[in-house]
Ligand SMILES: Cc1cc2nc3c(=O)[nH]c(=O)nc-3n(C[C@H](O)[C@H](O)[C@H](O)COP(=O)(O)OP(=O)(O)OC[C@H]3O[C@@H](n4cnc5c(N)ncnc54)[C@H](O)[C@@H]3O)c2cc1C
């Protein structure tokens with residue numbers, strides 16, 4: 001048998017997922033001098049780009065444009081895309097071991113963290129993950145319903161996802177109509193009666209997870225006035241001391257921005273966005289019909305851990321906040337893949353620098369790797385996945401050099417394609433995706449929108465002249 | 471960003487030793503695993519100290535019989551431990567301020583990992599690089 005990594009026998013790599021981490025890994029592999037590699041990239045969705053399509057907010061089109069960089073990677077003749085093929089369902093670890101020398105899991109964080117408080121599952125309480133997927137047209141979430149007839153909404157958490165959710169809720173219909181938000185969400189948000197949006201941070205302004213450009217944007221909304229309570233934006237002695245010592249510029253700037261908001265007078269805009277700090281929901285309150293009508297908040301104080309972090313400590317002071325809709329934006333969470341070792345503590349694949357580890361021996365599993373959110377947890381921006389993928393690829397190349405590879409019985413592109421065609425006759429190639437992409441942008445052009453998304457798989461297949469089961 | 475996200479992509483368990491073990495055994499462990507410190511734990515797996523190459527060298531400089539001593543006798547006792555929810559930034563500050571190079575991480579009383587100053591510096595650099603790489607990818611995308 002020919003030596004893998006050569007023209008006679010390219011190194012065959014399967015990448016599961018097609019978000020930023022997957023594309024960065026593919027790019028690093030394809031750029032490798034002196035290595036002939038073939039990449040097959042799988043996604044359970046017909047469409048690529050992961051959270052760039054299904055997470056990044058529709059009013060942030062400039063960031064979504066990174067997709068064009070991923071298209072360049074996909075244009076390499078040694079790259080293939082198998083969209084609408086789910087790992088664990090359509091293909092398994094055992095299948096892939098017969099066809100590839102190495103595989104990389106880049107499946108992201110597919111679910112949400114829970115708050116663990118009573119009432120969390122009342123009607124009208126939703127994870128932000130679902131709302132985000134819904135307004136971005138993710139096919140799995142198109143049957144979700146959010147009661148936007150409510151006047152008061154709370155978003156729990158003050159990370160950048162919470163900011164996205166609050167901002168989308170505050171945008172005017174005109175602003176939204178210029179984006180690629182799903183048609184369904186656009187219609188629902190046009191009818192929205194929301195007047196007040198609360199964002200709830202359990203710690204203080206100096207500990208808020210959102211970043212400065214994002215919080216600055218909230219102060220520039222056409223349809224909503226932002227306010228912060230003066231007493232909550234004042235730094236407590238511990239935060240002040242920590243900030244004085246660290247002189248961290250981003251945090252200083254953040255605190256200054258928030259102080260500015262506390263001084264603002266309402267400008268008479270139709271909506272109000274209220275940023276709260278040092279409060280934690282302890283219970284969601286429901287009516288007889290099981291619908292959220294409010295939440296009970298406890299006021300927190302900050303305490304330092306031995307390692308110096310200021311953490312919230314509940315006091316005995318409570319308040320009730322009447323709200324009819326709640327979005328819990330307290331973080332994403334990875335889900336285990338069938339047949340792949342998982343680290344329950346951190347919600348990631350059990351790994352060391354991207355090498356998947358055997359749960360018993362803690363030794364690397366030959367030929368299996370991971371990158372992105374499923375490797376390090378749900379933090380970081382798009383570009384964070386680039387050095388992350390580079391670290392994983394370095395391990396792959398090292399192991400390849402040592403001859404630590406799988407021994408697939410059918411390491412040919414045609415054999416893999418035959419298997420996939422048999423398991424999922426309707427798989428979507430990159431060429432098919434690019435056709436869908438053109439159709440979407442064409443649909444948008446008339447209305448001056450970047451695109452009008454297909455939000456159902458049947459719709460996508462029909463647009464390509466196919467039908468499910470064909 | 472908290473330190474849990476720093477432990478997520480680091481292999482399993484930190485290497486530990488009990489305080490009644492000999493320095494000889496500690497040295498063997500350090501060499502076998504090619505590491506610079508061991509977490510000293512009691513029978514309940516709760517950290518009670520740290521022993522580093524430095525601790526051993528310092529003791530060796532004044533005591534020829536260093537190998538026969540117990541880990542408990544020469545370890546550093548006042549260890550600062552972290553929890554997974556600790557912010558990366560505050561851990562970084564404490565480490566530089568107090569000049570400590572390793573922080574054992576404990577979850578519900580159980581030792582779950584260790585972060586070194588190297589890990590912390592790398593994580594901070596990656597965070598910064600993330601912003602830059604996002605911009606670079608955008609620029610690359612625009613250059614059609
Ligand atoms: C709401 C939100 C907004 C964000 N906004 C920004 C922003 O504005 N700017 C920024 O820089 N960063 C932003 N981020 C962060 C950025 O999106 C992430 O860092 C990045 O997407 C993580 O990349 P990933 O490849 O690990 O995962 P993902 O992007 O989630 O990709 C995972 C892919 O794997 C696929 N998959 C999952 N399971 C399977 C399976 N079993 N079989 C096959 N395929 C599977 C999924 O369908 C998905 O396509 C945002 C994140 C969120 C959640």
Ligand SMILES: NC(=O)c1ccc[n+]([C@@H]2O[C@H](COP(=O)([O-])OP(=O)(O)OC[C@H]3O[C@@H](n4cnc5c(N)ncnc54)[C@H](OP(=O)(O)O)[C@@H]3O)[C@@H](O)[C@H]2O)c1
Pocket residue numbers: 114115156157158159160161162164201202203207208209210214280281329330331332378379380381
């Ligand atoms: N525009 C952008 O660049 C953009 C947009 C979206 C997302 N992203 C990135 O994607 C990543 C994920 O974002 P994210 O917002 O999901 O995560 P995140 O930044 O980790 O924020 C999570 C928020 O939830 C809070 N929280 C957690 N548990 C809680 C609880 N039990 N009760 C109350 N509050 C709780 C956290 O508070 P504590 O700090 O107190 O834990 C924090 O405010 C981040 O790295 C983010 O920067 C970037």
